[in-house]
Amino acid sequence: MVKKKRILVTGAAGKVGKVVVKDLTSHGYDVFAVDRDFKEEPDMPNMTAELTDFGETLDALSSIGEDVYGRAEMKAFDAIVHLASIPHPREYSDAETFSNNMVATYNVFEAAKRLGINNIVWSSSETLLGIPFEQSAIESVPVKEDVKKLGSSTYAITKVLGEELAEQFCLHNPDMKIACLRLSNVMEEEDYKQFPSYNEDPTKRLWNLWSYIDVRDAAQAIRKAIETEFKGMATFIITNDNTVMEKPSEQLVREYYPNVKITGELTENQTLLSNEKAKRILGYEPQYDWRNFVK
Ligand SMILES: NC(=O)c1ccc[n+]([C@@H]2O[C@H](COP(=O)([O-])OP(=O)(O)OC[C@H]3O[C@@H](n4cnc5c(N)ncnc54)[C@H](O)[C@@H]3O)[C@@H](O)[C@H]2O)c1
Structure with a gap:
């Protein structure tokens, strides 16, 4: 019997983690959920672990299922999805954000x-692309993966340095693959109610060039990144195909970023944070356009 692929998801109790776990399970993966704070008991094998503690991280990642499966079922993890993090600037002190996010990420990469x-x-x-954009000097849109990284908050710095860490791990371990998904601002379906208000005042979403990512599309990108074979570290911007706005993207750029160059042709509401690389390499195809959820 071919055993199902086993995937460990950190931050599984969070906004993105909950949907990732559901998506992976429904696509035939055996998921092991890890978080330090499960608000509800998960309906799958899981472990409460503090990932800033290396011993706990190593224990979680080396779990072969001895507690949940019969002997014949035991199996090491095929892949890790690492989402555990303080996800915003200034929710906690900067020093706490830095130490939590950096140490947990180091521990997960090292244990793996x-x-x-x-x-x-x-x-x-997306924050490492220079957000908030009205304060950084973007030269051209759509913004692609190759722009110089700029961490304007401690949170964004943990993403800049997390990518550096990923690169170093891969340089020293040629068989390792770390896909760094630069998620845009994550939205759940109920968030779409507020989208029409952005059209009344486009300055509300100037800071990230009016981009977003539906949480279900983020989960799809994560699954496809697990399934795509490559070695080394790679970065992908993950956005939906369109902006949060009704106004055409070209018009928004001309009005609000008059000195920014438009490269190529922009279709009507095309995202200004390019997801072209994720589509080309990962086969990512966003499905959830906010317009379909607003009456
Ligand atoms: N939400 C967004 O808009 C957004 C945008 C871009 C990137 N991201 C990234 O996506 C990931 C998931 O974000 P989210 O919105 O689901 O956040 P969330 O806060 O909803 O979930 C994060 C989970 O990680 C857990 N966690 C944090 N530190 C931990 C630790 N040291 N040990 C164990 N568990 C720990 C928390 O308990 C929480 O359940 C994060 O890496 C975040 O930086 C989120």
Whole structure:
């Protein structure tokens, strides 16, 4: 019997984690959920672990299912999805955000290396592209993966340095793959109610060039990043195809970023944070357009 692929998801109790776990399970994966704070008892094998503690991280990542499966079912993890993090600037003190996010990410990468788990997907963030854009000097749109990283908050700095960490791990471990997904601002369906108000005042979403990512599309991108075979570290911007606005993207750029160059042709509401690389390499295809959820 071919055993199902086993995937450990950190931050599984969070906004993105909950949907990732559901998406992976419904696509035939055996999921092991890890978080330090499960508000509700998960309906799958899980462990409460503090990932800033290396011992706990190593224990979680080396779990072969001895507690939940029969002997014949035990199996090491095929992949890790690492989402556990303080997800916003200034929710906690900067020093706490830095130490939590950096130490947990180091511990997960290091434990994976020691255990020979070479397939890792990690949630980076759009923030390292220079957000808030009205304060940084973007030269052209759509913004692509190759812009210089700029961490304007401690949170964003943890994403800049997390990507550096990922790169170093992969340089020293040629079999390792770490896909760093630069997620845009994550939206749940009920968030779409407020989208029409952005049209009345486009300055509300100037800071991230009017981008967003539906949480279900983020989960799809994460699954596809697990399934795409490559070695080394790679970054992908993960956005939906369109902006949060009704106004055409070209018009928004001309009005609000008059000195920014438009490269190529922009279709009507095309995202200004390009998801072209994720589509081309991962086969990512966003499905959830906010317009379909607003009456
Ligand atoms: N929400 C967004 O708009 C957004 C945008 C871009 C990137 N991201 C990234 O996506 C990931 C998931 O974000 P989210 O919105 O689901 O956040 P969330 O706060 O809803 O979930 C994060 C989970 O991680 C857990 N966690 C945090 N530190 C931990 C630790 N040291 N040990 C164990 N568990 C820990 C928390 O308990 C929480 O359940 C994060 O890496 C975040 O930086 C989120």
